[in-house]
Amino acid sequence: MNLFEDLTWRGLIAHSTDPDALAAHLGDGPVKFYVGFDPTAASLHIGHLMQLLMARRLQQGGHVPHLLVGGATGLIGDPKESGERVMNDLDVVAGWVERIRQQTQQFVSFDGDNAAVLVNNLDWTQGLSALDFLRDLGKHFPVNRMLARDVVSRRLESGISYTEFSYVLLQSNDFRELYRRYGVTLQSGGSDQWGNITAGVELIRRSDQGKVHALATPLVTKADGTKFGKTEGGAVWLDPELTSPYAFHQFWLNAEDAKVVDYLKMFSFRSREEIEELEKATAEAPFRREAQKALADDVTDLVHGEAERRAAVDAAQALFGRGELRELSARSLEGVMREVGAAELTEPVSFADAMVLSGVVDSKSAARRAVQEGGGYLNNEKVTDADAPLERDALLHGRFAVIRRGRKTVGGVFFAS
Incomplete structure (x- = not known):
């Protein structure tokens, strides 16, 4: 398959201006393209990941990525259906710009004939006067068409500021500036854009x-049609300090059977033949979760690297008694503690108290009963005295305790330092 055919097979093209013309354009030679990221938070999340991987796919196809971090548009924010955005402080946004700029760099190459280019739209927007904005940009935008945009029409009753209403002009100007300055002739983004x-x-x-x-790439959904990429704790971030590599790997490992092949096509760089083999394995033996393991490994490798992925796999094995907890790094254990909702300790407690605080039992009497029945474990070691104190020297790295009841109920407690 050529590049356009591969993108289509993977389900990555939800919309395009002219499929035949775009396919021909990509086939004619190196195309300069861009994708933009607004710094509306301290990190990108997996909703942005598809765009980063699309840039990687296009670059591998010989094209030239221009990654735009919106130092200007991030100060405004694209209209959202739920209501007006809060204006973030200038210094905060500037800090986010730098963090997101660093995150984007790991997904494309800055070497070779089609080396990637990083740009910031603040460079051409901050000097734009109100008169120039109105004369040079505003005259090209019919208000009736702007009002017809879905998000704008839905916000008219609740209210939308002129600031957010005008966001489309700023993003459109980014494309024009990149067209004029660098010869960019293709923009990619999510279908919501x-x-x-x-x-x-x-x-x-x-x-x-x-x-x-x-x-535009499609909105990625779960089998029930709800948006993919959210957990009970919120977004799945690319920053390991916000979503640990362990939690990140677990998120992909929990993909539904009905959708895992779609996710492999979109987020993995495995070949069509490899993915079709995994699809067959899922149909024949779904309990083996081979496709989920491949997906989790592939995406974690891309975002966090092989070493962090191996540590995440080791942590998952050790957590349920199939590996050595004491061999895990403090960083891996911190990720485990966050994922299991571990309780922070301020003073020493008994093992029974730790079982209750960790949430693996409801009461101290249930904790004692679990221990009596041989089902209480501290860092994978069976406990025989429920009232024994949790000594610091028995904790992993002097701070962490994995508490387990039976084979599958796991929690944790830890000291902050």
Whole structure:
């Protein structure tokens, strides 16, 4: 398959301006393309990951990525359906710009003939006067078309500020500036950005009589149609300090059988033949979860590296008694503690108290009963005295205790330092 056919087979093209023209454009030679990321938080999450991997796929196909971090648009924020965004402090956004710039760099190469380029739209936006904004940009945007945008029309009753209403002009201008400065002729992004993306295509046609292209990836969903990428604790972040490599690996490992092959196509770089073999394995022996293991390993390798992935796998094995907990690093154990909702200790407690605090039993009497029946474990070692104190020298790295009842009920307690 050529690149466009592969993207289509993987289900990565939800919309495109002209599929035949885009396929021909990609086939004609190196295409300069861009994808943008607004710094509206301290980290990117897996909703952004597909865009980063799309940039990687296009670069592997010989094209030239331009990764845009929105130092300007991040100060405004794209309209969201739930209501007006809070304006973040300038210094906060500047810090987020730098963190996100660093995150994006690991997914593309900055060497070779099609080396990636990093840009910040603050460079061309901060000097734009209000008069220039209105004369040079605003005149190309019919208000009736702006009002017809889905998110705007839904916000009209509850209210939308002129600031957020005008966001589409800023993003459209980014495409035009990249077209003028670097010869960028393709923008990619999520399907929720399709209105903004096509507005940029139209702006370039109107103001510069240029022909450019656009594509959008689909909204990734779970089997029930709800949005993929959220947990009870919120978004799944790419920053290991916000979502540990252990929790990140576990998230992908828990993918549904009905959707895991779709996720492999979108987020893994395995070949069609490999994915079809995993699809067959899932159909024939779903309990082996071979596709889930491949998915979790592949994506964790991409985001955190092989060493962190191996540590996450080792931690999962050790957590349920199939590996040595004492061989895990403090960082891996911190991830485990966060994932199991471990309780922080401020003073020494008994093992029975630790079982209650960790949530593996409801009461001290239940803890004593579990120990009497041989089902109480401290760091995978069977406990025979429920009232024995939890000594610091018995804790992992002097801080962590994995508490287990039976084979599958796991919790934890820890000292902060």
